[in-house]
Amino acid sequence: MSAQTLAEKLISKNHMGINIASVTIGVGILTFPRTLAKATGAFDGWISVILSGLIAWIIGWMLAKLAARFPRQTFFEYTSIIASKPVGYVLTALVCVYTMMFVSFEIRAIGNISKQYLFYNTPVEMITLSFLLIVQYAVAGSRIAMLRLNLLFLPVVFVVIAIVLLFTTQLVEIENVRPFFSSDWRSLLKGTEGVGLSYSGFEIILFYTMLMRNPQDGPRAIALGLAIPVLLYLTIYMFVIGVFSAEVAKNLTYPTIELAKEVEIPGGFFERVESIFFTIWIMTIFNTSAMWLDITIINLTSMFTRITKIVWILILSPIVYFIAMLPQNLVDFFSFADRLTYSGFIIVYLIPIILLLMAKMRGVKGHE
Amino acid sequence: MLRRFLTTRRKKKTSSPFIKKALQQQSPPVLLSTRLQENMETIKTELGAPHDLLIRSLLIGNTRHMCAIVAIDGLVNSDMLHDQVLSHIQLMISMAGKSVPDEPQTILGLLYEEVLSVSELNKSSNLIDIIDCVLSGDIALFVDGASEVIIIDSKGWKTRATEEPVSEGVVRGPRDGFTENIRDNTVRIRRRVKDKNLRFDGSYVGVRSKTALIIAYIDSIVDPEMLNEVKRRIATIDIDEVEESGFVEQWIEDDFLSPFPQIHNTERPDKVAAALFQGRVAILLDGTPMVLILPITIGLLLHSPEDYYDRWIAGTLARLLRYLAAFLAVFSPAFYIALVTFHPGLIPSDLAFSIAATRDGVPFPAFVESLMMVTTMELLQEAGLRLPKPIGQTVGIVGGLVIGDAAVSAGIVSPVMVIVVALTAIASFAIPSYPLAIAFRMLRFLAMFAAAIFGIYGVVLTFIMIMIHLTNLTSIGYPYLAPFTPQMPQDWKDLILRAPITFLRKRPGSLHPKDETRTRTGDST
Numbered sequence: 001m002s003a004q005t006l007a008e009k010l011i012s013k014n015h016m017g018i019n020i021a022s023v024t025i026g027v028g029i030l031t032f033p034r035t036l037a038k039a040t041g042a043f044d045g046w047i048s049v050i051l052s053g054l055i056a057w058i059i060g061w062m063l064a065k066l067a068a069r070f071p072r073q074t075f076f077e078y079t080s081i082i083a084s085k086p087v088g089y090v091l092t093a094l095v096c097v098y099t100m101m102f103v104s105f106e107i108r109a110i111g112n113i114s115k116q117y118l119f120y121n122t123p124v125e126m127i128t129l130s131f132l133l134i135v136q137y138a139v140a141g142s143r144i145a146m147l148r149l150n151l152l153f154l155p156v157v158f159v160v161i162a163i164v165l166l167f168t169t170q171l172v173e174i175e176n177v178r179p180f181f182s183s184d185w186r187s188l189l190k191g192t193e194g195v196g197l198s199y200s201g202f203e204i205i206l207f208y209t210m211l212m213r214n215p216q217d218g219p220r221a222i223a224l225g226l227a228i229p230v231l232l233y234l235t236i237y238m239f240v241i242g243v244f245s246a247e248v249a250k251n252l253t254y255p256t257i258e259l260a261k262e263v264e265i266p267g268g269f270f271e272r273v274e275s276i277f278f279t280i281w282i283m284t285i286f287n288t289s290a291m292w293l294d295i296t297i298i299n300l301t302s303m304f305t306r307i308t309k310i311v312w313i314l315i316l317s318p319i320v321y322f323i324a325m326l327p328q329n330l331v332d333f334f335s336f337a338d339r340l341t342y343s344g345f346i347i348v349y350l351i352p353i354i355l356l357l358m359a360k361m362r363g364v365k366g367h368e
Numbered sequence: 369m370l371r372r373f374l375t376t377r378r379k380k381k382t383s384s385p386f387i388k389k390a391l392q393q394q395s396p397p398v399l400l401s402t403r404l405q406e407n408m409e410t411i412k413t414e415l416g417a418p419h420d421l422l423i424r425s426l427l428i429g430n431t432r433h434m435c436a437i438v439a440i441d442g443l444v445n446s447d448m449l450h451d452q453v454l455s456h457i458q459l460m461i462s463m464a465g466k467s468v469p470d471e472p473q474t475i476l477g478l479l480y481e482e483v484l485s486v487s488e489l490n491k492s493s494n495l496i497d498i499i500d501c502v503l504s505g506d507i508a509l510f511v512d513g514a515s516e517v518i519i520i521d522s523k524g525w526k527t528r529a530t531e532e533p534v535s536e537g538v539v540r541g542p543r544d545g546f547t548e549n550i551r552d553n554t555v556r557i558r559r560r561v562k563d564k565n566l567r568f569d570g571s572y573v574g575v576r577s578k579t580a581l582i583i584a585y586i587d588s589i590v591d592p593e594m595l596n597e598v599k600r601r602i603a604t605i606d607i608d609e610v611e612e613s614g615f616v617e618q619w620i621e622d623d624f625l626s627p628f629p630q631i632h633n634t635e636r637p638d639k640v641a642a643a644l645f646q647g648r649v650a651i652l653l654d655g656t657p658m659v660l661i662l663p664i665t666i667g668l669l670l671h672s673p674e675d676y677y678d679r680w681i682a683g684t685l686a687r688l689l690r691y692l693a694a695f696l697a698v699f700s701p702a703f704y705i706a707l708v709t710f711h712p713g714l715i716p717s718d719l720a721f722s723i724a725a726t727r728d729g730v731p732f733p734a735f736v737e738s739l740m741m742v743t744t745m746e747l748l749q750e751a752g753l754r755l756p757k758p759i760g761q762t763v764g765i766v767g768g769l770v771i772g773d774a775a776v777s778a779g780i781v782s783p784v785m786v787i788v789v790a791l792t793a794i795a796s797f798a799i800p801s802y803p804l805a806i807a808f809r810m811l812r813f814l815a816m817f818a819a820a821i822f823g824i825y826g827v828v829l830t831f832i833m834i835m836i837h838l839t840n841l842t843s844i845g846y847p848y849l850a851p852f853t854p855q856m857p858q859d860w861k862d863l864i865l866r867a868p869i870t871f872l873r874k875r876p877g878s879l880h881p882k883d884e885t886r887t888r889t890g891d892s893t
Contacts, residue, residue, distance in 0.1 A: 015855070114825055118710070118711070118823065118824065118825050119710070119823070119825070122822065126822075127822070127825065130821075130822060130826070130829060131829065134829050134832055134833055134836070137833060137836055138832075138836045141836060141839070141840040142840055145836070145839035145840040146836075146839070148839045148849070148853035148854060149832075149835060149836065149839055149853075151852075151853045151854075151855055152835060152839070152849075152852060152853055153835075270714065270716075271713065271714060271715065271716050271717070272711075272713050272714050275711060275713075275714055275824065276714070276824075279824050279825065279827075279828050280828070282825070282828050282829075282832075283828070283832060286832055
């Protein structure tokens with residue numbers, strides 16, 4: 001039906017970078033200043049942001065190398081080649097569970113934050129359900145179209161962030177920022193770990209490299225895709241501490257949204273900017289969730305080739321929704337998130353790195 | 369006339385009975401006889417001797433042979449019929465010293481080669497073809513005893529004079545528009561595109577209506593893959609009658625569930641010429657001034673030819689305004705509902721109080737209020753379209769009174785609602801493409817429902833949903849949102865901005881033109 005050439009259905013290096021940035025910038029960015037302020041207790045958290053960015057980049061570089069070894073092959077296919085078929089099944093299934101839980105986390109986060117900033121009476125269940133339906137609709141369409149949405153929404157999100165930062169510049173007090181370099185390395189490392197949770201997402205390189213026009217560009221895409229969040233996190237952390245001081249930031253649930261709350265647009269055209277800020281933010285959380293659900297489905301269809309995408313969406317959605325509804329309160333919710341990301345450390349970082357080493361040692365390589 | 373139908377698209381499955389029926393209708397063999405009288409009888413029975421059938425038998429010059437002219441009165445150019453055909457046949461006595469031969473077939477050859485001073489002549493011996501030609505405005509010349517018939521091209525019926533396109537007015541730009549006559553329309557394109565590579569591929573659609581269809585493109589620019597796809601889709605058209613280009617459009621479009629138009633229609637020749645130069649394809653259909661342009665993008669639908677005729681600053685500002693209009697046309701009532709119902713805190717307090725004060729006494733929730741007003745507006749718009757101009761104004765006055773004043777004084781709606789509805793209406797009139805404006809009107813209701821349920825959150829979800837749909841949508845396989853996504857920064861000079869004309873050195877890359885540059889020096893900027 002389509003007159004498009006194959007080349008247009010593949011994604012470029014920059015597009016992949018934007019995908020990584022979009023999937024990383026999600027809920028984490030709204031909460032990380034709290035974790036960081038709690039760990040370091042000072043402005044020095046910026047060192048942690050850079051440090052964890054570097055670690056993420058090294059891991060991401062290795063993941064990209066692994067995926068680039070096997071161009072046009074799915075995660076399941078190359079794990080099967082490297083470490084036998086049964087291991088491939090187990091690993092892919094684990095990844096599916098992990099990515100699916102991530103969708104649950106994102107949609108529940110939407111529900112929680114909307115409840116806090118936008119609604120008074122609407123139940124979380126309905127907010128979450130409507131969001132899940134939209135994510136389903138996106139994933140049901142073509143994959144390249146879903147990825148193109150990142151290109152559309154990420155700039156909008158940047159514009160909003162830029163506006164918020166512009167209007168909070170006058171509220172930054174230099175007193176809040178001082179003293180510099182007061183934290184010891186132990187707390188900095190703790191902060192690094194905390195921010196590291198907010199960087200999770202770049203592992204999509206493992207699954208989307210097969211769509212890249214030139215899979216060897218993967219490492220560069222990782223560099224671009226992580227540079228954007230690192231810079232964004234740095235700026236936001238500086239502003240949060242500058243405006244609130246570390247002491248206050250510790251006790252704010254969503255410090256980044258609270259930052260938007262401080263904005264006063266001259267002329268009083270809008271009030272309560274944080275609602276608008278979060279409304280726009282829904283777009284990037286949408287991108288993150290759509291990509292996670294899509295990755296779950298890529299992996300499932302690569303294992304069970306006979307079941308179609310639509311069937312998987314229909315099977316997965318109730319499970320995703322059910323898991324999303326499990327946490328009873330915010331504390332539950334955040335501990336769920338932490339456990340999820342820690343298990344991700346093993347499933348999508350550690351194991352693929354081991355796989356890369358195995359592939360290197362055994363000398364297995366995919367073919368174009 | 370048989371159309372192959374190659375696609376597996378669902379709606380085509382229903383089409384095979386049409387072909388069978390048509391075949392049965394044409395099946396009794398009608399053969400051309402050498403006897404003139406017999407032929408005339410066959411034609412009369414085939415056509416049912418209609419009132420406008422013109423049959424004139426006469427002697428050829430000073431020979432003893434009869435001939436007959438068959439035509440449809442009104443379809444042929446009668447001056448030509450008299451001056452170039454009838455009088456020449458009657459005066460065919462002897463030419464250049466040669467005596468007139470006696471053999472019918474030789475006479476026919478002589479008529480064909482020497483006597484008739486008409487530019488386009490053909491011979492045919494297939495009676496069905498001959499009847500088709502007569503029905504489309506040609507003259508058939510039968511010679512008694514000959515086994516062939518001369519077809520004289522003499523189409524010349526009365527057409528309306530060209531007028532300024534009603535649906536697409538411009539302040540600056542050419543005033544001519546297409547007409548219902550396909551030949552006039554090709555002339556209008558040809559006069560603007562004097563490139564030797566301009567192609568008009570003709571065919572017919574409609575098993576019964578046999579409407580002429582022309583695919584126009586510039587061969588050295590257009591992407592051959594696109595052209596093949598267009599031709600393939602047109603070949604699948606299998607329908608009895610095609611009255612308007614809308615039939616073709618709906619048959620070949622990519623997604624019939626989408627509210628968005630995937631093929632553009634215009635009655636401006638300058639727009640079609642510009643599209644051809646960009647590497648697009650145009651489809652002209654006989655009997656309608658609406659010419660189809662494809663493939664299109666949403667950007668193209670929000671552009672007007674005037675953007676290029678005015679200086680670039682004016683063009684750019686007009687475009688910015690239209691993108692804003694598109695946004696307002698879909699979302700302004702939804703925002704009103706969301707703000708009043710769910711988030712009065714978002715509005716500055718003073719304004720919130722004054723809105724609340726004006727809404728005091730309005731018995732309906734904001735959603736019902738908006739629904740009533742927006743529906744009234746749709747009604748007025750629909751009513752105004754169909755009515756003759758003098759009454760149309762009355763509708764405007766009545767509508768203005770009802771919407772503007774009476775409804776407010778009666779306490780049914782609040783004054784702010786009136787402002788919102790007026791803003792929405794004006795915004796949707798600012799969209800240059802009428803089908804796109806219709807799509808936005810539909811989506812407006814969707815956004816209003818979402819806002820009524822989920823407030824501003826619902827509005828954003830609607831926005832995301834529309835975007836998902838648009839990224840998935842294609843026009844003849846080419847992405848609808850190009851060059852926004854897939855991103856083609858080289859095309860952004862002519863998207864929301866309209867860069868100075870000297871900067872626009874490349875054709876839209878999303879169309880994969882064979883010849884990429886518009887200037888001879890190439891892209892030197």
